[in-house]
Amino acid sequence: MTYDANNIFAKILRGEIPCHKVYEDEDVIVFMDVMPQSTGHALVVPKASSRNLLDADTAVLAKLLPLVQKVASAAKVAFSADGISIMQFNEPAGGQTVFHLHIHVIPRFDGVSLKPHTGKMEESAVLASHAEKLKAALSAVV
Ligand code: AMP
Numbered sequence: 001m002t003y004d005a006n007n008i009f010a011k012i013l014r015g016e017i018p019c020h021k022v023y024e025d026e027d028v029i030v031f032m033d034v035m036p037q038s039t040g041h042a043l044v045v046p047k048a049s050s051r052n053l054l055d056a057d058t059a060v061l062a063k064l065l066p067l068v069q070k071v072a073s074a075a076k077v078a079f080s081a082d083g084i085s086i087m088q089f090n091e092p093a094g095g096q097t098v099f100h101l102h103i104h105v106i107p108r109f110d111g112v113s114l115k116p117h118t119g120k121m122e123e124s125a126v127l128a129s130h131a132e133k134l135k136a137a138l139s140a141v142v
Helices: 008-013 058-078 124-139
Strands: 021-024 028-032 042-046 083-087 103-108
Touching (some): 008 042, 021 058, 021 124, 058 083, 058 124
Antiparallel strands (some): 042 103, 083 103
């Protein structure tokens, strides 16, 4: 399978459509998932083009996981989470719906089940407020 530069995350990376941005450096952007499975669900997206984990450059992956760790730590603090789920899907059979590599960072709360994957769109004001909370917590660790 090939990389399609018209996928929605590529458009976000090119600034063609907006996102609720939390963090950006030369290699990675972090923004809120518009259909969060839990409060504070964020996506860590490398800027390098790859369809998913299977075709990603190992140098990109080596830089990615340390930032995922920081975002996870920040999310736990920002949302007073009891735990964090890290998810990553590959190809339609693996549950992937957007074909640009990304890692889901999902705060978890004792006794609370995850909402469905790509379920209900969250209100923009809520996403903006969650992005600000996560940004503030992340700035303490990056
Ligand atoms: P996956 O199924 O792993 O490819 O996940 C794609 C994720 O992207 C889903 O959780 C969607 O809710 C989320 N998503 C889709 N479009 C957007 C968008 N424009 N901005 C932020 N998140 C999005």
